[in-house]
Amino acid sequence: MNASQLQREAASRAMKMARAAGMEKSMAQAMGAAGVSAPNVAGGDGRFFSSTKKGETQEIRLELQAASKDKKINAVKKVIANMTVGKDVSALFPDVLNCIQTGNIELKKLVYLYLVNHAKTHPDLALLAVNTFVRDAADPNPLVRALAIRTMGCIRVERITEYLCEPLERALKDEDPYVRKTAAVCVAKLHDISPDLVKDRGFLDLLRDLVADANPTVVANAVAALSEIADEDKGSDDVMGMSSAKLQKLLAALNECTEWGQVSILDALAKYVPEEAKDAERIIERVMPRLQHANSAVVLSAIKVILQYMHEALDPESELCVGYRKKLSPPLVTMVNTAEPELCYVALRNVNLIVQRDQRILENEIKIFFCRYNDPLYVKLEKLEIMIRLVSDRTVDQVLLELKEYSQEVDVDFVRTAIKAVGRVAVKLENAAQRCVNVLLELIKARVPYVVQAAVVVVANIFRRYPNRYESIIGALCENLESLDEPEAKEAMIWIVGEYADSIENADELLSGFLEDFRESEHAVRLQLLTACVKLFLKSPQRGEAQQMVQSVLSMSTECTDDPDLRDRGYIYWRLLSNDPEAAKAIVLGPKPPVEDDTAKLDEATLDLLLSQIGTLASVYHKPPEAFVNEKTLKEEEEEETYDDFDDAPADDEEPAPAPQGGGGDLLDLLDMGPVAAAVPEPPKSGGDALVADALGDIFGGDPVVPPSQPSGDIFGGDLMAPSQNDPFGGSALFGANTPPPAPAPLRKPVSVLQPSQQSGGVGIAAAFNAGEQRTIALDLEVSNAGPQPVRLLQIQLNKSPFGLAPADAPSLQFDPPLLPGTTRPKRVRLRAGDAKMLSQVPAMTAGAGVNVQIALKNADTGAVFYLAAPCPLDAVFAADATVDRSAFIARWKAIDDANESYATVADLPTGPSIDAAVAKLAARRCHPVARRAVPGQVGSEVAYFSVQLLGPEAEYLVELTFKSGVAACKVCVKTTARSLAPLGLAAICALLRAP
Amino acid sequence: MLSQFFVLSPRGDTIISKDYRGDSPPGAAEAFFRRCREERSCPPCFRINDVTYVWVKQHGLMFVCNTRFNASPSTIIELLNRLVKVFKDYCGVLSEEAIRKNFILIYELLDEIVDFGYPQGTSTENLKACIYNEPLLVDAQKLRVPSLSTKTVSSSAVHKPIGSRKTGTIGGGAARNEIFVDILERLTMLFAANGSVVNSTIDGCIQMKSYLAGNPELRLALNEDLVVGKGGPYGTVVLDDCNFHECVRLDDFEAQRLLSFVPPEGEFVVLNYRTAGDFRAPFRVLPQIEEATPYQLEIIVLVRSEIPDTNYGSDVTITVPCPRNCTAASATAPSGSSADYNATQRKLTFHVKKFQGGLELAFRAKITLSSICTAQTRKEIGPVSMTFEIPMYNVSNLQVKYLRIAEASQNYNPYRWVRYVTRSSSYVCRCR
Known part of the structure; x- marks a missing residue:
């Protein structure tokens, strides 16, 4: 089908529509006329009746057909005005389109504006304009040519792209730079719609040629377009095609082009690291003047290039780099000092990263991070964070004076953070601890309730850091007991x-x-x-x-x-x-795990990654781009199955639900959560957790259960997992397991996996997985409501998990009567296990603690969606009803090759040397005892055999336990047909045996 | 790589909405506004699901961009600020009404300024070549523009839109050949209770708005004793750091402190500078608290202006927060000033319309307490903050020596309006 055919087809369809609409109009007109004649008799106000919606459309249509250009322009403006307020003006499409053939650019622009907006909803109609676009792309006026190319790229209709290629190819070689720069961006547009077309038609090569263009703006746009294409196409190598000749061109263009182009070029430079130190030096020298630019985006990108090259290609301790560092300080200070809090915030988040790499850049400038009374809260909190990072024995007095000042301000949140900061300084600088304690003492004496409470929490941390040193202040604390609530x-x-x-x-x-x-x-x-x-x-x-x-x-x-x-x-x-x-x-x-300085840095790899992203959102969120940039386009996302019942897109898989976004409470705080959890404000219960963990440490004395001290490995999951992993009870049985079979094991008690937060609308969840009836798995929940509204209905959905868990009934939690604020109620959800193919990918070591199952909940009343992750132990999917008789078991045991066996030894069985107790314990957890016998030839040795079947997949474990009488240990042997699942099963059995 | 651009009214209505990439979820503007409402101190960039929102608030309107990419937030913030400026240049004033009236012009501008999420150019002048719509003026008089104090505004000319491409006239053909130069300094000062300076910074800029016909090249000369970087000899003007507009050529800056440039049309900042060096505080503040009876305190705030007596501070406001247990306050203001106590915010405010240089004023207030005054009560008083504006005075001593048109042959003599203004940014004195 060629272009003209296509157009004819679309045109006839549009005409039909228009005719249909037109008939209505004429009827309306007729009725209007009748209306006019009737009230005419009555008093002559009838004309108001004719200004109905339909009448207006008709009026505009007539104006659109007018000969006068001004009238036409006004009419199109009216159409656009209607369009922007949301009225449907698609009926006028053919009429507006008629105006496109004009030499008047103003009119043309208006029509294009209308077209771009309507192409989305009426792709067929948009095809009607193709001919005009193609013709305009060859217009003698460069403005018109560029306009046509730009607009065509904006019409995101796949069939139009076919007609775009030819004019675009011409435009990329156009003599006018305005057209070329527009065409360069248009290649990125085309790539977004159809990447293959860009590759097949050789647009990438044309674009690379433009990087060497004479016009700096064209260069900048070509670089921007190539960078975007390179980001999208991770597979293809070196889209940019950087070479030393191109580098020269870029550096030359850097001095000439607009500030926005400079940002694009600098960002491209930062990605390219020269091989020779000499080259790096040369580029840094060329980039250095950009530090004086008024646009902070340019400055940040320039800083990124310099830091990156210093780190990658030069010796950071060389004299040269010392000089570079000196030059970085003034622009950073200027950005922090800026009058616009928005830019200041971005600068502060970046400074936070930069001082983690190298404090020397700003060590003498701590004063600029003192808060101004009229700074917005988000700026103040960032400044506090940097103050704590930069504080040293030399500056601590100044800083403490400031912090004391802040703790007397009116904003309660700020005051709390300031008081916590005093504690963090104490933990960081041992020499200053006494002074910090003095400050806290003064604050406590002021007897302002929220100040005292914050101070008490801080003091507890200082006591943990420096045991038996500052008891003298206990007296002051005790005087304030009654104000603690x-x-x-x-x-x-x-x-x-x-x-x-x-x-x-x-x-x-x-x-x-x-x-x-x-x-x-x-x-x-x-x-x-x-x-x-x-x-x-x-x-x-x-x-x-x-x-x-x-x-x-x-x-x-x-x-x-x-x-x-x-x-x-x-x-x-x-x-x-x-x-x-x-x-x-x-x-x-017993001794407790030590509390450490929580200004501890991000781990080197993450820091390197984030520093290479200075000036981007990654540097503001302190998260790698993959954590928040979703590769999928919106369209794909809508097709996505996971969570598809919820109206918004799924959050990143590993995103911890309760982590507050922005406001300083993001990644950094999560990282800080480690050793001095109690010193960090969010999430609100963290202080408690640390103390609980401490208490657990007390219980287990020699073998302390420490909160994950370096959660860098799983930056985003660490926080959420911490409480449950740390809970060595796991809600499991202490007693009762001692009784002989067939008593089923007590249910695991739900452990808190979601603290009530603003995001969850005050809903808090504790969860545990247990075996259910009839080949189901029970998800036992305790739902608490700390929010202001009663909760009636929660919809529940499970993300893909290794067990393939999915709700067996309606995926909702009905609360009847509603769950009132301040109350808690248990709920059970029945789950089916699906295919467990993915099980083999689960690392064996985590199997004991369980596999995290991600759950999404939606409050049907408020629409709030929140996410949580609950650990599901492997034994929750052990089938309860599968029994195997001895002979079948022996046959199977023999059938499995010895190579599929795996072994482990469990010492210090909590059940002691009693074989009965151990067997009963496993039996209670749905490992079916098959046989027990003495080992021939070895006095006092006994073996027990179990069969374990999984609920979902066709997988079976055959287990052999070997005991020696009087020894509280056993040897575990697990055989399974699916070899990949063997380590997982072994780990799960061992975990069961070890469980208290 | 921004995806959408919005202008929202304070009530959350979408006034302008432009989609550049078609990858944003529907209802993005509403989602943004809801989040802004919910959070007490909403940072300038935040994320809802995978979409990042970056916003600034200016002239009471919210200017918002969103993106799904790992874009540069400072680029977006700078772009938003620049858009505000361009809109202002084109519409004359920036208000909800002006934008609504000129929305087609705004859309045309948005089309030219950003393409597929990439900023293309924000120079008012270059844009003129491709903008065809004429601005519709709103009555500037009706709007009280909260810009510089009305007294120091030399004419209403700064509220004129720039000339359009068709007519070629400037500002509707009224005044022409004018250039406005503002040397604007914002002060951040923090005094300890004994009057010593804890922290002080000047954040200054030289702003220009040019209406010169023919757009000639200009030469702007600054003090010759200007030192950039730390530690100049005593008595010189020291700037810690400065940066320049991209049009400025710095060939003669090192040697003669001369800036040459062809001014772009509309308002622009020639030079930003910053210094934390020693400078004379324009106002010294000394608060004193005396206990009259256990239930009554007397607060005396002594303010001495240390600027030359030919200058004055206008709209000087002194605010003193009072303790929690304060039940009433009665203030006596010296002549020429007024006093006010806000009982709900527990704030004592003194206001002086014109604070002459060299003058020392004592502001006194008696406050009554509901419980006996303790050390804590005294601690709750303050800090004393001041806001003011000093016309025709700058603290740093940075000066424009001359502003010339480069080609001497041009025999026209433009009107040059040079203003110096010093304003308080954060001017605070602690009381303990």
């Missing part, structure tokens, strides 16, 4: 009292004060209180009420509560104390 602060205070129970005279009174409200207290506070009472008892058992207190707290924790964590911990303490008080002492009062 935030759980975080209470927790911190209780921890301090417990930790220093022997040096606080009235520790028992203080704790008993807290104990009065035990039942009403928050989960974390109760846990902390339990631990503190035990510490008190261990440290000074003879003290007055200590014994009575510990008894009452233990009984409250174990008997009068439905909080599983609390109960479990209570039982542990109880047993420890009753069996072996000395051991209890060693465990509970």
Whole structure:
């Protein structure tokens, strides 16, 4: 089909439409006329009736057909005005199109504007304009030629692109630079619609030729277009085709082109690293003057080039680089000092990265990061962050003075952050710790409740960093007990009292004060209180009420509560104390994992990556581009299956749901979460978690459970996983497993996986995977509502997981009656397991802890969508009903090649040397015991065989456990037909055996 | 690589919406506005799903861009600021009404300025060659433009749109051959309670708006004793850093402190500079707090102006935050000034319309407390902040020695309006 045919076809369709519309119009006119005649009699106001919508369209149509150019222009303007307010003016398409054949550029531009907007919705109609475009692309006026090329590229209709190629090819070689620069961008447009066409028609080569163009703007646009194509096409190599000759051209163009072009060229330069140090020096010299540019985007891109070359091609310690560094400081200071807070914010986020590589650049400029009273909060928080990074023994006095000043401002959020900053300075600089403590002491004495609470949390951290050094301030803290109402602060205070129970005279009174409200207290506070009472008892058992207190707290924790964590911990303490008080002492009062300086840097690789992205969004978010740039286009995304019930696009797979976006609370804070979790404000419960982890550290004494100290590996998942991985109880059974089979294992207790946050609308989730009935898996949820609205309906959806889990029933959680604010309710979702092909990709070491299953929830009332990840242990998908008889088992055992066997040894079985207990434990977890026998020839050795089947896929594990009597250890052998799944099964069985 | 551009009204209505790449989700403007509303201090760039929004607020309107790429946020912010400037150049003033009236012109501009998300050129002058729509004027008088103090504005000419390509006339043919030069300095100062300076910075610029016919090349000479970089000899004008507009040629800058350039049309910044060096604070502030009775405090703020007595500070406002337990305040203002106490914000404000140089004024107020005054109560007073504007004075001493037209043969003599203005950016004195 050729062009003219195509056009005719489209034209006839449009004409039909127009005719249909026109008939309506004429009827409307007729009716209007009748209307006019009737009220005429009545009083002559009838003309108002004719100004109905249809009448207006007709009026415009007549004007469009007018001979006068001005009238036409006005008419098209009216059409566009209607278009922008959302009225449907597509009926006028043929009439507007008629105006396209004009020599008047103003009119032409208006028509093009209309066309671009309507092409999306009426692709067929857009084809009508093709001929005009092609003709205009050969117009003698370069403005018209460029206009045609530009507009054609904007009409994102695939069939138009066929007609675009030829004129575009001509335009790329046009004599006028305005046309060439427009054509260069148009190649990028074409690539976006149809990348193959760009390659097949050789546009890339033409574009590369333009990089050597005489006109700087053309060069800049060609570079920009090539960069975009290179980013999109990761597969093809070196789209840019950089060479030393081209480099010269770029550097020459850099001086001539517009500021926007300079940014494109500098960004391209940063990606290319010269091989010779000499070349790098030469380029840096040429780039250096850009640091004086008024446009901060140019300056940032220039800084990126210089830093990149210094790092990649030069010796950073050479004298040359020292000189370069000196020159980087003034422009950075200028950007931070700018009057526009928006630019200041971007500069600060970048400075934050730069000083992590090299503090020397700004070490003398700490003053510029002092907050101005009229800075917006987002700027102030960034400045604080950099102050803490830059602070040294030399500047600490100045900084502390500032921080003290900030902690008396009115903005509560800022005040809290400032107080936390004091604590972070103390942890960072040992020499200044005493001064920081003094500042905190002063703040505490001011007795402003929120200040005191923030300070208490900070003090707890300082105590952990410098044990037994600053007890003197405990007295001041104790005076403020009654003002503590935030759980975080209470927790911190209780921890301090417990930790220093022997040096606080009235520790028992203080704790008993807290104990009065035990039942009403928050989960974390109760846990902390339990631990503190035990510490008190261990440290000074003879003290007055200590014994009575510990008894009452233990009984409250174990008997009068439905909080599983609390109960479990209570039982542990109880047993420890009753069996072996000395051991209890060693465990509970054992050494704790150290708290470290949390201004610790990003790991080198990430930092390198981010520094190569200076000036881009990656440097503002402190995340690698892959984390937020989705390769998929919008269209593909709509077709995406995952989460397709929700109206917005899925967040990045590893995105932690509760992480607040922007506001400084992003990646950096997550990274900081590591060692000094408590010092970092977000997420709100983190302080508690750290203390809980600490308490766990107490329990396990020698083998402390430390929060992931370097979560750099999984930057985005680390935060969310941390609490659940750290919980060694995993909500599993402490007792009950001792009873002989067939008692099923107690259900895993839901562990918190989503803290209530603004994003989730206050909904908090605890989740655990258990075995369900009838070959299903149960997802046990505890849904809490901390938001202001009752929750009625949550829709649930699971992301693709290795087990192929999917809801078995309707994917929703109905709350009837609604879940009122402040309440919590358990819910169970039945899941089916699907194909487990992906299981083989799961690294075996994670199998014990479970595989993270990502879940999306949507609140049907508010439309809020939030994401969480819950660990699903492999044994949750063990089939409950599969039993195998002995002979079949033996046959299968023999059928599997020995090469498919894998072994491991589990020592220190929690079940002790009892074989019965171990077998019962596995049996409770749906490993079906098949046989048990003594090993012939080896006295005291016994083997037990189990069969394990998975719910979803056709996979089976045959397990052999070898015990030696009196030894609390066993050898595990796992056989399976699918060899790739073997390590996973082995890990899961071992984890089950090890589980308490 | 921006995807869409919006102009939103303060109520969240989309006034202008331009899609460059067709890859944004529907309802992006609404999603943006909702997020802006929800967050107390919304940073200039943030992300909703995979779409990043970058925005600035100017003249009460929100100018927003979004992108799905790892674009450069400073490019976008600079571009947004530049768009605002270009719109202002074309429409004369920038307001919701002006944009609504000229929306076709705005769309035409947007088409030329950005192509497929890449900024092409923001020079008002170059744009003129391809813009065909004429601006429709809105009545500038009706709008109180919150620009420089009305007193120091030399004429309403700065609110004229630039000439269009067809007529070639400038500003509708009224005044011509004018050039406005502003040396504008914003001060950040922080005093300790004893009056010593803790922190001080000048953030200055030389702004120009040219209406010169024929657009000749200009020469602008600055002080010869100007030193750029740290540590000049005493008495010289030291700038820590400065940067220039791209049209400026710096061939003679090192030797003669001479800038030569062909001014682009419309408003532009010739030079930005910054210095944190020693300079004389235009106003010294000394707050004192005295306990009259346990339930009453007297606050005295002594302000001395250290500028020459030929100059004055206009619209000087002094704000003193009062403690939480403050129930009432009565202030006595010296003659020529007024005092006010805002009970809800607990803020004491003194206002002086014209603060003559060399003058020392004492602002007194008695505040009544609901509970006994403690050390904490005293701590809650302050910091004292000041806002002001000093016409025809600049703190850095940077001066325009002359502004000449390069070709001497041209015998026309344009009107040159040179203004110096010093403004407070953050001028604060701590009370303890």
